[in-house]
Amino acid sequence: MKRYFWLGLLSGLLLTACAASFSDPAPLPTVSPDAHYIFYNGHILTMNTGQQQAQAIAILGQKIEAVGNDSDVLALRRPHSVVVDLQGQTLMPGFVDPHSHIFNDAEQYLDMTVVEAQQVALENGITTIGAMYVTEEFLREMQEINRAGQLQIRTSLYLVITDNCGELQGDWWQEHAPTRAAGELLRVGGVKIFTDGGTCRRPALSYELEPGLGMGDLFFSQQEFDGLVAEAQAAGFQVVTHAIGDRAIEQAQNAIAAALAGQPNTLRHRIDHNSVIRPELLSRYGEIGIVPVIFGPYPLCEPFGPPPPPEYQAWEWPWRALLDANPGLPVAWHGDDPFFGRIRPLDDLYSLVTRNEVDQDGRVCESPAWQKAHAVTVAEALPMMTINAAYALFRDEEVGSLEPGKYADLIVLTGNPMTIEPETIRELNVALTMVGGRVAHCAAEMQTLCASTTALR
Numbered sequence: 351m352k353r354y355f356w357l358g359l360l361s362g363l364l365l366t367a368c369a370a371s372f373s374d375p376a377p378l379p380t381v382s383p384d385a386h387y388i389f390y391n392g393h394i395l396t397m398n399t400g401q402q403q404a405q406a407i408a409i410l411g412q413k414i415e416a417v418g419n420d421s422d423v424l425a426l427r428r429p430h431s432v433v434v435d436l437q438g439q440t441l442m443p444g445f446v447d448p449h450s451h452i453f454n455d456a457e458q459y460l461d462m463t464v465v466e467a468q469q470v471a472l473e474n475g476i477t478t479i480g481a482m483y484v485t486e487e488f489l490r491e492m493q494e495i496n497r498a499g500q501l502q503i504r505t506s507l508y509l510v511i512t513d514n515c516g517e518l519q520g521d522w523w524q525e526h527a528p529t530r531a532a533g534e535l536l537r538v539g540g541v542k543i544f545t546d547g548g549t550c551r552r553p554a555l556s557y558e559l560e561p562g563l564g565m566g567d568l569f570f571s572q573q574e575f576d577g578l579v580a581e582a583q584a585a586g587f588q589v590v591t592h593a594i595g596d597r598a599i600e601q602a603q604n605a606i607a608a609a610l611a612g613q614p615n616t617l618r619h620r621i622d623h624n625s626v627i628r629p630e631l632l633s634r635y636g637e638i639g640i641v642p643v644i645f646g647p648y649p650l651c652e653p654f655g656p657p658p659p660p661e662y663q664a665w666e667w668p669w670r671a672l673l674d675a676n677p678g679l680p681v682a683w684h685g686d687d688p689f690f691g692r693i694r695p696l697d698d699l700y701s702l703v704t705r706n707e708v709d710q711d712g713r714v715c716e717s718p719a720w721q722k723a724h725a726v727t728v729a730e731a732l733p734m735m736t737i738n739a740a741y742a743l744f745r746d747e748e749v750g751s752l753e754p755g756k757y758a759d760l761i762v763l764t765g766n767p768m769t770i771e772p773e774t775i776r777e778l779n780v781a782l783t784m785v786g787g788r789v790a791h792c793a794a795e796m797q798t799l800c801a802s803t804t805a806l807r
Contacts, residue, residue, distance in 0.1 A: 377499025381787040383411040386428050390420045392436030393766050397443050397737045397751040407441065409758040412533070412786040417752050440766040442732070444477025444759045444783060445695040446739035446750055449590070449622050449643055449684035452693055453492065453505070454483045459688050464491070465500050467693075472790045474694045475780040477759040478504040478750075480743050482542055482590065482622075482686075485510060486522045489538075496536040502790050504759070506539030506743045508590050511578060515550035516569025528587055532748055533757060533786070539743060540588030540617075543578055544569060546598035548623070553595035555626060559656050566595050572604060579605040579619070588744070589619045590643075596628040596665060603631065607638045615639035620742055622684060626658075626665050627672065636676035641742050643682045644669055644734075646698025647690055650707040650715035663720040669702070670724045680738040683731070695735060699767060700775040702731040708776050728767050728775075758787045762796075 390406035396417060406423035408415040416423050427433060452460070456467035471479070481492070484507045495501050509523035529537040545568060546554035552566035570578070582589045589609075591602040599621060606619045615638065622643040635642050648667055658666045673681060683702065687693045691710035701707055705717035705725050726734075740750025749759045762782040767775050783791040 378502065378788070381412050384430070385787060386410055386415075386426075386431040387787070388423055388427060388431055388433045389436050389441055389762075390424055390433070392438065392762075393440045393768075394752060395440060395442040395732065395766075395768065396753065397733055398753050401753075404752075407752060407760075409784075409787050412757055412788075414752060414754050414756050414758050416754055436762065439781065440763045441752075441760055442763065443736040443750055443752055444761050444785065445475045445735050446478040446682075446737075446743065446745065447471075447476055447685045447687070447695065448480040448506075448620075448682055448739045448742040449482045450476075450479040450687055451481075451483055451689070452479070452687050453481045454485075454488050455688060464495055468501070468503055469791070470693050471503060472783045472785070473780065473793075474696070475761040475763075475783055476503060476685075476693070476695060477761070477783065477785045477790075478506075478740065478743065478745055480506045480508055480539055480590075480684075482508050483510055483514075484508055484542075485519070489526065492536060501535045502785055502788075504535055504745065504749065504785070506537050506745070508540050508542045509538065511541050511543045511582065512569065513550075514544055514548070514592075516544050516567075523587075524585055527585075530744060540590055541582050542590045542592065543575075543582075544592040545575060545602055546593060546595050548592070548594045553625065554597035554601075555595040556597055556628060557659065557662055559658065566597070568597060568601060570601075572601055575601055576605045576608045580609045583609045583617060583619070586617070588617045591619075591621045592623060593621050594623045594625045596626045596631060599624060599627060599631055603634050603638060603640060606640055607634075610638065615641075618742065618744060623686075624672070625667055626662075627668055628665060629671070632668070632671055632675035635672070636679045641680060641682065642672060642676075643684045643739075643742055644672070645686065646683055646695075647701035647707040648705060648717060648721055649690070650717055650721075651709035651713065652691075660720075664723075666724075667721070668724050669726050673726060673730060680741045681734055682739040682742040683734040684739070696763075696767075696778050696780070697776055699728070699731055699735060700772070702726050702734070703728050703772045703775065714776070728772065732767065758784055760784050 387409045394404035404417045405420045407417050408423050408426050452467045453464050456462045456464045526538050547567040554566040554568045593599045593602045602621045620641040624642050697708040705721045707715045737750035740746040761780050764779045781793045781796040
């Protein structure tokens with residue numbers, strides 16, 4: 351379960367090396383529609399089921415022109431092309447984090463501006479996020495950053511109907527309709543509703559963690575929550591539900607099912623966190639068509655509370671069982687940063703496949719055997735962090751996989767997570783991050799690669 355409380359101590363621990371000195375950049379120049387770049391001699395992980403791996407990729411302007419073998423893609427070379435030899439390195443879509451707080455909590459928990467926090471995210475390979483706690487004031491702040499030309503990460507804003515204590519925040523969200531313009535950096539993605547405790551009060555469980563603790567807090571009755579979801583759906587909003595405990599998950603499933611009334615989930619209503627799932631609730635996600643969005647690491651280094659009783663360990667963060675019960679369902683990962691003390695999806699990938707946790711200092715905390723049983727494979731985890739996460743944001747037609755016509759949002763890694771030992775995934779780093787055909791980050795130690803891509807900056 352996500353035994354989840356605000357971690358006020360993060361500001362002193364989080365990303366010390368990355369927070370040294372930043373200055374907000376000037377507006378970025380636009381990418382020329384004639385700019386042409388070819389990356390070849392690499393391992394291309396496409397996340398496209400029709401062409402899962404390739405050697406080379408060509409980029410024209412902001413979009414992908416071609417993905418294929420070296421000879422076919424190099425044949426597209428033009429007199430002005432910038433050609434980059436990957437020298438066997440791995441290139442894949444940028445990480446898509448559909449549930450993040452790095453922007454709205456940048457100042458309070460990271461001691462950074464939004465633009466500074468954005469650069470840390472880019473350095474760690476994040477190219478698209480869902481900003482998951484958007485007040486009316488923060489909406490205006492993000493709109494101003496976008497107008498100033500300083501936004502580089504594709505950002506979907508989720509407007510809060512309730513705060514984290516379940517208090518309704520008025521009807522201001524109804525004045526800001528969702529947007530779906532292709533390629534937009536900033537959009538209103540939907541709304542967020544809290545069903546149970548976690549950051550305020552306790553998650554709603556079917557059991558007591560310890561005698562006297564109680565079974566947690568639901569913020570609404572089923573009828574009240576049904577009404578909130580139905581109202582948002584009627585206004586055309588995707589609903590993201592914060593649900594940690596199994597009773598909260600059941601309430602959210604019931605409310606979405608009632609709103610859909612047997613129709614497809616075309617608005618892609620989501621349940622996020624899903625930390626404690628009662629076994630009979632597992633298959634309901636697929637039956638209803640709900641998009642589940644789940645954590646990477648389990649809190650081992652700094653536990654949020656006592657462990658579950660042994661008879662309930664199979665309910666807690668049961669990612670293996672969730673995937674097995676819902677074949678074909680686009681299950682997505684989320685980082686929920688900064689609540690685990692770092693902004694580093696590669697550590698989350700490591701945690702998904704090993705169930706170990708990497709703390710903010712790089713220390714590895716070993717998971718118990720019962721949690722290791724919930725592990726997924728690298729081949730399952732990478733789509734959760736790219737194309738499935740893009741689906742959760744209505745961005746899957748634009749990003750999340752490397753296909754001709756999609757935006758060139760990609761990263762280069764220092765190794766191939768598909769072929770190395772799972773224990774060494776945490777040693778990987780992001781060498782290069784590109785968003786829409788522009789390099790937003792190139793690691794200092796990758797001088798050869800950076801020199802090749804100077805023209806892209």
